[in-house]
Amino acid sequence: MNEQQLSNRLEKVASFIKKDAIVADIGSDHGYLPVFLVKQGIAKEAIAGEVNEGPLKAAATQVKRNGLEGKIKTKLGDGLKVLTGEKVDTVVIAGMGGPLISKILAEGNDYLQNVNRLILQPNIAADHIRRWLIENRWILLDEVIMNEDNHIYEILVAERGDPFVPYSADQDKELWLGPYLLKEKNKAFVEKWRKELQQLENIKEQLEKSTARNEATIARKELVCQKIKWLEEALS
Numbered sequence: 488m489n490e491q492q493l494s495n496r497l498e499k500v501a502s503f504i505k506k507d508a509i510v511a512d513i514g515s516d517h518g519y520l521p522v523f524l525v526k527q528g529i530a531k532e533a534i535a536g537e538v539n540e541g542p543l544k545a546a547a548t549q550v551k552r553n554g555l556e557g558k559i560k561t562k563l564g565d566g567l568k569v570l571t572g573e574k575v576d577t578v579v580i581a582g583m584g585g586p587l588i589s590k591i592l593a594e595g596n597d598y599l600q601n602v603n604r605l606i607l608q609p610n611i612a613a614d615h616i617r618r619w620l621i622e623n624r625w626i627l628l629d630e631v632i633m634n635e636d637n638h639i640y641e642i643l644v645a646e647r648g649d650p651f652v653p654y655s656a657d658q659d660k661e662l663w664l665g666p667y668l669l670k671e672k673n674k675a676f677v678e679k680w681r682k683e684l685q686q687l688e689n690i691k692e693q694l695e696k697s698t699a700r701n702e703a704t705i706a707r708k709e710l711v712c713q714k715i716k717w718l719e720e721a722l723s
Contacts, residue, residue, distance in 0.1 A: 493523055495635050496608065496642075500581055503606045503629070503644045507531045508577040509601075511570055513591065514538070518546030518561065520579065525558045530577075535561045536569035567595025570602075577604045581642075588611030589619045596623065605645045613641045615664045620645050621662070630667040634675040641665065660717045669721060677722060684718040687711050 495503065497520050504510060504524060511534040512520050521533035535550070537543040540563065547561040556615035562569040567578070578599070580588050588609050592599075605625065607616050620627055632641045643665075661669060668676050694708045 493519060496633065496640050497523075498582065499631055499633065499642055500579060500606055500608055501527075501529065503604075503642070504529055504577055504579075505604065507605070509533070509575050510577045510579060511536055511567075511573070511575045513566060513569070513578060514583060515546050515561075516542045516582070518549040518559070520581070521546075521559050522549050522553050522555060527551060531558075533559045534569060534575060535559060536564060536566075536571060537561070538565050566591040567598040570595070570598040574601050576602060577606065578602050579608075581606075581608035582610060585609035585615040588635045589615040592616075592619055592623075598714060603647050605643075607643045607645070609643070610638070613643060613665065615649070617662045617665070618644055624648070627639055627666070631663045632665070632668050632673060632675045632679065634678065639675055639679045639722055641668070642665045652696065663714070664717065664721060672721070680718050684715065684722065687715050687718070 501520065501524060501660045506529060508524075508530050509525055509532045510521065511531045512518075513536045515521060515535035518535040523531070524530035525533055535543075535546040537546060543561055543563050547592060550556055550559045550561060560573075564571070570578075580591060583591075588607055592605075602665055605620075609616055619625075620643075622646065625645040627643060627645050629644040630641065632639065636642075664680070691708065691711050694704065694711065697704060
């Protein structure tokens with residue numbers, strides 16, 4: 488992967504960025520995505536944000552190598568703090584766990600005042616992000632699940648909007664599995680959740696063998712059984 492040829496995962500992320508957007512890529516690593524977006528004429532300007540000096544220097548090198556110093560800023564900062572003093576309309580956070588992405592959004596919520604689109608690519612636990620979105624008046628517009636190099640990735644696209652939320656009464660299930668992914672049920676979705684179902688069945692078996700009968704164990708078993716039921720319904 489380089490600034491000329493992104494991974495399939497980042498290409499899909501790029502496909503959700505609107506023409507002439509001003510993009511902040513949080514945790515930009517080598518800066519491949521911002522450079523690609525500007526060179527392809529997708530983004531008008533971009534920020535490559537990094538919390539660590541090493542990746543930031545690598546991103547700065549990419550920007551300079553491509554002659555884009557006037558279009559792309561490389562900024563050192565923790566999470567969304569790199570948006571200080573910037574007018575950005577699109578934020579990308581890719582390649583982290585769902586809980587960490589949610590934490591970055593929660594801690595940096597004040598920096599999102601001018602942002603109208605979020606493109607979030609968690610490696611695990613996307614439900615944490617869906618819950619944050621619904622609690623903070625963002626509308627989930629689209630979702631993608633894909634397999635790349637034997638890793639399953641999800642991409643979530645959200646925009647600001649009214650409090651309407653496209654979830655059914657079965658909200659916990661949809662927050663966990665993804666309302667749009669649950670409707671499509673593509674190959675990657677089935678692959679991911681079949682593995683999860685097997686793991687949950689193993690956990691249930693262990694819990695049933697356990698002699699512990701405390702409140703926490705009973706609650707855990709109930710949750711495991713509920714998730715097994717959801718997956719059996721989704722994969723039937």
